[in-house]
Amino acid sequence: MPKILHPNIHTIYLVVIISSALLTASFYWVGFKPLADRLREGHALEIAHGLQSTQWLVQGVLDRHFALAHQTASRSAIREKQVAYLEGQHTLEALQTFTAPKLEDALRANQELLGIHRKDPLGQDLVSVGVPLDPAMTLHCPQPGQTQLQMLGPASLGGLTTLLYCSPIKHPEQGLAGWDILVMDAGALYRILEQPQRHDLRTMTFSITDHAGHILFWPQTLEHAHSWQVLLDYLEQDKATEGFMISVISLARSNWQVVAVVDEQRFFAETNRQLMILLGVVGGMVLLVLVLTVLVLRPIIRALVRARELGREIQLDGMTGLYHHAYMQQLLSREIARVRRYGNAFSVLMFDLDHFKRINDTHGHPVGDQVLLQIADTVRQLARNSDLAARYGGEEFMLIMPQTHEDGALMMAQRLLEAVNGQPFVTAAGPIPVTISIGVVTCPEGGSPPSREQLIQEVDSALYTSKRTGRNRITQKVIGQGEGVNPP
Numbered sequence: 445m446p447k448i449l450h451p452n453i454h455t456i457y458l459v460v461i462i463s464s465a466l467l468t469a470s471f472y473w474v475g476f477k478p479l480a481d482r483l484r485e486g487h488a489l490e491i492a493h494g495l496q497s498t499q500w501l502v503q504g505v506l507d508r509h510f511a512l513a514h515q516t517a518s519r520s521a522i523r524e525k526q527v528a529y530l531e532g533q534h535t536l537e538a539l540q541t542f543t544a545p546k547l548e549d550a551l552r553a554n555q556e557l558l559g560i561h562r563k564d565p566l567g568q569d570l571v572s573v574g575v576p577l578d579p580a581m582t583l584h585c586p587q588p589g590q591t592q593l594q595m596l597g598p599a600s601l602g603g604l605t606t607l608l609y610c611s612p613i614k615h616p617e618q619g620l621a622g623w624d625i626l627v628m629d630a631g632a633l634y635r636i637l638e639q640p641q642r643h644d645l646r647t648m649t650f651s652i653t654d655h656a657g658h659i660l661f662w663p664q665t666l667e668h669a670h671s672w673q674v675l676l677d678y679l680e681q682d683k684a685t686e687g688f689m690i691s692v693i694s695l696a697r698s699n700w701q702v703v704a705v706v707d708e709q710r711f712f713a714e715t716n717r718q719l720m721i722l723l724g725v726v727g728g729m730v731l732l733v734l735v736l737t738v739l740v741l742r743p744i745i746r747a748l749v750r751a752r753e754l755g756r757e758i759q760l761d762g763m764t765g766l767y768h769h770a771y772m773q774q775l776l777s778r779e780i781a782r783v784r785r786y787g788n789a790f791s792v793l794m795f796d797l798d799h800f801k802r803i804n805d806t807h808g809h810p811v812g813d814q815v816l817l818q819i820a821d822t823v824r825q826l827a828r829n830s831d832l833a834a835r836y837g838g839e840e841f842m843l844i845m846p847q848t849h850e851d852g853a854l855m856m857a858q859r860l861l862e863a864v865n866g867q868p869f870v871t872a873a874g875p876i877p878v879t880i881s882i883g884v885v886t887c888p889e890g891g892s893p894p895s896r897e898q899l900i901q902e903v904d905s906a907l908y909t910s911k912r913t914g915r916n917r918i919t920q921k922v923i924g925q926g927e928g929v930n931p932p
């Protein structure tokens with residue numbers, strides 16, 4: 445006997461919710477996460493590029509300074525004059541008169557060149573033009589054993605941050621003719637360091653330090669904020685503070701390096717915020733679709749469920765839940781048609797409660813109803829899924845057993861008889877013993893099944909035989925053969 449399945453509205457909602465969750469999860473894994481990873485990778489590249497371009501720009505300034513210093517020291521006319529002075533051909537005054545205007549010309553021609561202080565090979569001052577040097581400053585130009593152009597380092601002169609270079613004046617034949625201390629404007633370096641700050645003042649700070657761990661240049665527009673302390677800690681301990689990232693790149697021709705301090709949280713905060721907004725919007729949309737789906741589907745599902753229930757109801761007997769008489773007629777006709785086509789065996793069983801009137805009369809109809817319900821349950825339990833059970837009349841039941849031979853049908857009838865016999869039915873009036881009389885008709889395999897009316901008449905007649913011969917028994921008939929009674 446098939447179970448009646450009612451589609452569960454909660455199951456449908458559950459499916460909708462699970463689908464939405466799967467949709468959200470696939471959006472996260474296939475769309476959102478790769479996007480977030482790419483953006484983060486992009487940020488890492490941004491840092492690397494920022495550092496690289498800063499290094500190039502700073503290196504460009506230093507190279508320009510070197511070129512300028514070299515050029516100044518190798519101007520031949522004043523170099524020759526200086527050699528002649530060293531050989532005693534001129535006075536110092538004559539040298540100064542000749543050299544100073546030419547060096548001043550050089551200052552005018554190169555804005556970055558702020559001062560030139562020319563010395564003899566032993567370091568004695570000869571000529572000075574432009575921004576003066578601080579007498580309190582100890583300058584090692586020339587450095588012992590050094591004959592190359594070199595940077596001396598940054599110095600604050602005349603209210604400006606400058607870079608000092610020590611450049612040898614070399615004569616092709618006479619050798620070393622003296623030294624220039626060149627004062628260069630370091631403003632260009634600040635401008636380079638401040639360039640990234642214009643875009644973002646908080647997250648990425650570039651600076652220039654020397655290998656000894658001194659901060660030489662720091663963006664002038666930026667206060668000594670938290671990242672300054674982070675850089676100091678890094679230079680001291682060679683380790684980045686938690687939440688910060690430090691990238692370093694060395695500069696050629698100096699002991700300098702460009703250092704980027706990145707406030708990771710702030711750097712990624714904007715991206716994270718935008719990603720969260722995106723996730724929120726998509727999540728909200730999924731939720732909205734979910735709610736709308738539920739709202740739209742709800743009445744439709746309810747109507748479908750109700751329609752299905754109604755369909756069932758019109759096939760079923762209201763009290764027992766088995767098929768009712770009229771529907772059983774249809775089922776029987778269908779089964780006979782199937783057997784006529786495929787030639788398989790099938791059996792029909794009909795049974796009736798014995799002396800049921802007595803139960804009703806003695807205990808009342810409600811108690812009789814309780815017995816009928818328990819009979820229906822017994823049939824449901826014993827029948828196969830493929831069997832079709834009906835309450836055929838008041839206390840009369842029918843069971844269609846497709847693909848069931850004579851032996852199988854008798855076995856089923858015996859089980860039913862024993863099941864009813866073997867249990868006193870529990871009712872409001874106490875336990876009541878019940879017996880039934882059964883008629884079974886089998887249409888054997890390959891046989892020609894009778895019409896529906898004839899079949900009902902045959903099974904009814906078999907049932908009548910069971911009643912007539914003493915009740916509580918089975919009468920079996922095989923179409924085309926005789927009738928046999930099986931007492932309990």
Ligand SMILES: Nc1nc2c(ncn2[C@@H]2O[C@H](COP(=O)(O)OP(=O)(O)OP(=O)(O)O)[C@@H](O)[C@H]2O)c(=O)[nH]1
Pocket residue numbers: 796797798799800801802804808809810811812813816837838839911915
């Ligand atoms: N409680 C209850 N009784 C019903 C229902 N339908 C039919 N009956 C009763 O079933 C009884 C049938 O009685 P009878 O046809 O005389 O048969 P019987 O008393 O069972 O005797 P036999 O069939 O000859 O063994 C009647 O008392 C009906 O009122 C029902 O739905 N509920």
